[in-house]
Amino acid sequence: DAGVTQSPTHLIKTRGQHVTLRCSPISGHKSVSWYQQVLGQGPQFIFQYYEKEERGRGNFPDRFSARQFPNYSSELNVNALLLGDSALYLCASSLDPAGLYFATNEKLFFGSGTQLSVL
Amino acid sequence: DQQVKQNSPSLSVQEGRISILNCDYTNSMFDYFLWYKKYPAEGPTFLISISSIKDKNEDGRFTVFLNKSAKHLSLHIVPSQPGDSAVYFCAASGKTGANNLFFGTGTRLTVIP
Numbered sequence: 001d002a003g004v005t006q007s008p009t010h011l012i013k014t015r016g017q018h019v020t021l022r023c024s025p026i027s028g029h030k031s032v033s034w035y036q037q038v039l040g041q042g043p044q045f046i047f048q049y050y051e052k053e054e055r056g057r058g059n060f061p062d063r064f065s066a067r068q069f070p071n072y073s074s075e076l077n078v079n080a081l082l083l084g085d086s087a088l089y090l091c092a093s094s095l096d097p098a099g100l101y102f103a104t105n106e107k108l109f110f111g112s113g114t115q116l117s118v119l
Numbered sequence: 120d121q122q123v124k125q126n127s128p129s130l131s132v133q134e135g136r137i138s139i140l141n142c143d144y145t146n147s148m149f150d151y152f153l154w155y156k157k158y159p160a161e162g163p164t165f166l167i168s169i170s171s172i173k174d175k176n177e178d179g180r181f182t183v184f185l186n187k188s189a190k191h192l193s194l195h196i197v198p199s200q201p202g203d204s205a206v207y208f209c210a211a212s213g214k215t216g217a218n219n220l221f222f223g224t225g226t227r228l229t230v231i232p
């Protein structure tokens with residue numbers, strides 16, 4: 001079975017541009033989350049979508065937006081790019097909204113990420 | 120404001136010995152803790168987790184210990200193997216955290232053959 005797939009793997013943009021990152025969850029997974037990992041830091045939560053609805057949002061400016069499609073794939077959009085947006089963007093999928101019900105041992109499954117460089 | 124902290128950026132251990140990775144947290148509302156392992160050019164992969172109602176969880180060579188009063192958890196790997204060399208992230212979430220995990224900054228483990 002295919003894991004979480006993200007595209008593109010690498011991307012170079014200039015300040016002020018717009019970028020769209022894509023994610024396909026594991027088949028059957030209905031929840032998709034986005035994380036930003038800046039070099040030397042741990043991943044930081046951006047958004048979670050479940051059944052096409054936003055279920056959570058991290059502390060990111062309105063330049064960041066996302067959506068989930070009927071097939072549960074997702075897009076992360078970032079407008080007016082800044083140098084500080086350079087990071088690895090990780091998508092994660094899970095079966096249930098929380099992904100943390102230890103009784104069922106559900107977990108987040110991460111993709112390999114999109115490395116975004118803003119020049 | 121870093122709510123989950125891994126104060127050791129790197130750790131080197133001889134093959135066959137024990138690796139101990141440490142993690143501290145500040146938010147007393149966290150009640151579920153996880154360890155993820157990350158190889159270069161790959162996303163983090165789940166390793167082991169523990170609920171706040173437990174103080175220990177074991178899975179093969181991996182054991183996680185939780186000390187709620189100290190807001191501290193640790194991951195023990197015994198015996199360490201060269202394939203364990205990776206960056207290890209500690210993460211935490213609350214009851215209403217959904218998929219909002221708070222990650223530490225990671226510890227790079229190198230297991231020397």
